Amino acid sequence: SPDPSVSPASPDPSVSPASPDPSVSPATGGPAGDAAPSGSVVDGLLAAPMPTEPMPAEPRGAAAEDADVRAVAGTALGLVDLADGDLPAAGLAFARSLSAAREAGRPRTELVCASRAALLHAVRGELRAAETLARDALAMPPCHGWSCREDCAHAYLALALVALHRDQPEEAEANLALAAPATGEPVVGAVAALCRAYLLRDAGDLPEGHRVLAEARERLADRPRAGELTHWLLAAESDVRGARGDLGAARELLGRAPDAAAPPLAVALARVELRAGDPRAAGYALPDWEAPEAAGWPLPVRLDAAVLDAVLAGRAGDDRRAGRLLERALDLAGPEGFRRAFTRAEPGVRDLLAAHLDAGTAHWPTVSDLVRGADAPAERAPAERGTGALDEPLTERELTILRYLQSILSNVEIAAELSLSVNTVKTHVRNIYRKLDATRRREAVRRARALHLI
Known part of the structure; x- marks a missing residue:
């Protein structure tokens, strides 16, 4: 059972080749007897270059070997389910594999599971669990030579959704930008598109929000198991159309959906009918x-x-x-x-x-x-001290660091991102606070936004 986090060219020395998981079919990567998932999904997983995990310090016992197999096989299945768009199945697989990875002492696999489990918790609105798992994933040190850039991106996307639902648009925007490395895959990209579209809608950019959603739906066209995610995209698109005043098109969009009675679509239709001035029809449509x-x-x-x-x-x-x-x-x-x-x-x-x-x-x-x-909303309230020009402008480097201050990254992490020393970053941050007449990070960010610096 190959570890999804290990490149086929670099086998993990911690796993014995004589201990395959009997429940996993070598041909499909899924449970024995299951139909193989789409070739593009499997090919993508196998082609992904992943580094190895460290050799365990001591020989593994039978329990650790069992946990090792469960972690590896379960993570592989979770990745296939996620790539196919089956979010409930992926969530279950990652939750089980996360426990096994911790038991087996597999930090790389633990990061893969924790970051994606955080994202799936956030999608379902389980914000506290999502935030805890995402921060746990981001706190893991990028040790043993492997990079956590893409896996951390899933955790940042989870935090972006958490901030969106808590109506913290600046924080959502910052985390969404850090999530970019994970959004090339259609399913994860569709989740990011939902977050982006709602932020655009809240900011009043309805045409761009509509475009983002339509493009995400098109990318999911070959994912038949992504029905739940497609429903959310349709509901969001109808909401954007309705906000633009195109109620007929919004109603038609929902009516063409294969499962118009799905809860997200039914709620969206009720909202369209209410905007059309027909509360009775809205009440009838509301599930x-x-x-x-x-x-x-x-x-x-x-x-x-x-x-x-x-x-x-x-x-x-x-x-x-x-x-x-x-x-x-x-x-x-x-x-x-x-x-x-x-x-x-x-x-x-x-x-x-x-x-x-x-x-x-x-x-x-x-x-x-x-x-x-x-x-x-508090995050969009204007700064109390006005919006005049700064007496002393920020330098280019200070502006760069100011953008990072919107995120949850610590000074140490910002320094790593920019290949600077921590002391240099701290000096820039102090200068930013002084120039913006701020004493805290959030106050500096709000002041900078009021001045249109970020």
């Missing part, structure tokens, strides 16, 4: 997000449905039901820190939130903050 089976939906889809349901109740004059639905939505959003579902939702949401404060809520601090954020 039952409180049904037992809805517990298995991705949380962003369920939250969108809940907030839309509250808006419809408010439009119908049923303030009591609207308040109950809104409180339930806040219960769902709170543990993961969701904000965007409220701050970027339909115009009536702010009024509902304000009324909910007066009626009483178990989420008073959150709702109070959301009421302000629904009008002017």
Whole structure:
């Protein structure tokens, strides 16, 4: 069972060739008896040059050998599932393989699993798990001669989605830029396109958001197992079309979908009907997000449905039901820190939130903050000190480092990215703070954005 993180030309000395996984078919890379996945996917995996892992310091026992095989085989299957677009299967495979890789002492395989598991948690709206795994992956040292650039890119994409759902657009943009090395593959690229399109929509660039989504859908055309991801792309595209005022095209796009009853598409259709001024049709289209089976939906889809349901109740004059639905939505959003579902939702949401404060809520601090954020999200608020030109302009090197300050990278990591010493980076950062009249990283970034420096 080859380790997906090891180049065929450089076998991993820690794995005994006499211990293949009997559940893996040598011809397909999948469970014995399964049909082989698409040739392009397998070819791509086999062609990917990956360095070896270190030789273990001590001989492995039977348990370690078993964990080793489970880590290697499971990771290979997870990579195939992810490349084919089967996100639930990939998530399960990476979760199991991550545990086995840690047990077997395979840091390279652990990084592969942790970064991709983080991404799949983020896609489903499990933001805390995604953030923890992503930061764990990024904290792993790039030791033993192998590079973590692409694997770290998956972790950055996970953090970009986390920041998007928490309505932190600058942080999402910065992490999305760092995720670029992973987006060449169509499925991961489609996830990045979703994140990019929502950021563009929030910024008002609807034509570019539409283009990004349409291009991502086209790249998934030969991935029949990517149905769930295709639904999200269609729902996002219909939302962008609706925001542009092209409601007929948005409705037609959703109607042509093979599975128009899928939750993301049904929620998107309800939003289109509400924008068209037909709340009754919107209520009819909206799926039952409180049904037992809805517990298995991705949380962003369920939250969108809940907030839309509250808006419809408010439009119908049923303030009591609207308040109950809104409180339930806040219960769902709170543990993961969701904000965007409220701050970027339909115009009536702010009024509902304000009324909910007066009626009483178990989420008073959150709702109070959301009421302000629904009008002017905190990350886009203008700097308090004005937008005049700097007395002392930033140098080119300082501007470069300033862009990195938008990300979660530490000074040590920025120094590594730019091939500078840590002390040099710290000196530049101090100069940036002084010139921007800032005392913290986020304050410097906000001030720089207000001055259109980044």
